[in-house]
Amino acid sequence: MEIDEAMVRRVADELEIRKLVARYANAVTAVDGDAWVDTWAEDGSWTIGGGTSTGHEALRETWTRLIGFFDIVVQLPQHALLDISGDHGTGRWSMIEMGRGKDSGPPSITLGSYTDVYRREAAGWKFAERQFDFTYSGATDLTGHWFI
Numbered sequence: 001m002e003i004d005e006a007m008v009r010r011v012a013d014e015l016e017i018r019k020l021v022a023r024y025a026n027a028v029t030a031v032d033g034d035a036w037v038d039t040w041a042e043d044g045s046w047t048i049g050g051g052t053s054t055g056h057e058a059l060r061e062t063w064t065r066l067i068g069f070f071d072i073v074v075q076l077p078q079h080a081l082l083d084i085s086g087d088h089g090t091g092r093w094s095m096i097e098m099g100r101g102k103d104s105g106p107p108s109i110t111l112g113s114y115t116d117v118y119r120r121e122a123a124g125w126k127f128a129e130r131q132f133d134f135t136y137s138g139a140t141d142l143t144g145h146w147f148i
Helices: 005-030 033-037 056-067
Strands: 040-048 051-054 070-085 088-101 107-121 124-139
Touching: 005 033, 005 070, 005 088, 005 107, 005 124, 033 056, 040 056, 051 056, 088 124
Parallel strands: 040 124
Antiparallel strands: 040 051, 070 088, 088 107, 107 124
């Protein structure tokens, strides 16, 4: 197999998108709203829990409200399927999120997947769209609510 410039570009783009997802998860775990918002395109759109937020201000408001439910949270991206073409891409990531509710509430786990649309901008790859679909949410013994 010959390695050409286009192949190198595709591999580099995939690595950059994987870093974008890692920066997103690290920002959630660190409860760093600025770093989290920085992963989004200015007109980015996030769909989670039946609602959609678009644009940095709305994204930050939704994120602040949701992260406020936790004393501690750890987000762990899993395997991904990515398709990249030029300055645009799509992806689907499995996600595990573990947390403890405010005031030392019980530990919980959320399982699900993100379906993404990526866009290359001057500052690098950003989320243009991100939709989270729940598979499970509840107690760590998996006796909570299954969405399948």
